[in-house]
Amino acid sequence: MTITLKDFYADWCGPCKTQDPILEELHEDWGDRFEVEKVNVDEQQDVANEYQVRSLPTLIIENEEGVVERFVGVTQRDDIETALEKAGA
Template sequence: MSVTLKDFYADWCGPCKTQDPILEEIEADRDGSVEFEKIDVDENQETANEYQVRSIPTLVVENDDGVVERFIGVTQREEIESALDEAGA
């Protein structure tokens, strides 16, 4: 099963900069078992609308069945890891 973490962010977003190192650590530790996608909401408004992103950072964890979990605001590593495990990563 493929698992994707979509990170909706913007360059001007302070909390997004707080979220980045957490995601980078998880990506390094997960060793390719999860696909990480950074989506700039300013450049990809259509995708942001499709996922109904209203505030950032927003993280969306998906697998082959669809959206498993959605986090709004800075999210701690433990919560993200738990959602990735639940999604089958």
């Protein structure tokens, strides 16, 4: 099963810069259990619209069945890990 964490961000977004190290550390520790897909909302407006992203940062965790969890704002590692486990990572 493929688990994807979509990270919706923009270069001008301060809180997004706070979120980045949390995601990088998590991905290093979890390895191949999930994929990170970074979505720059300025360059990929269609994807942001498809997922109805209105605030940044937004994290969306998906598996083959669809969206498992959505976080808006800077999200702590524990909450992300709980959602990844729920998704099957």
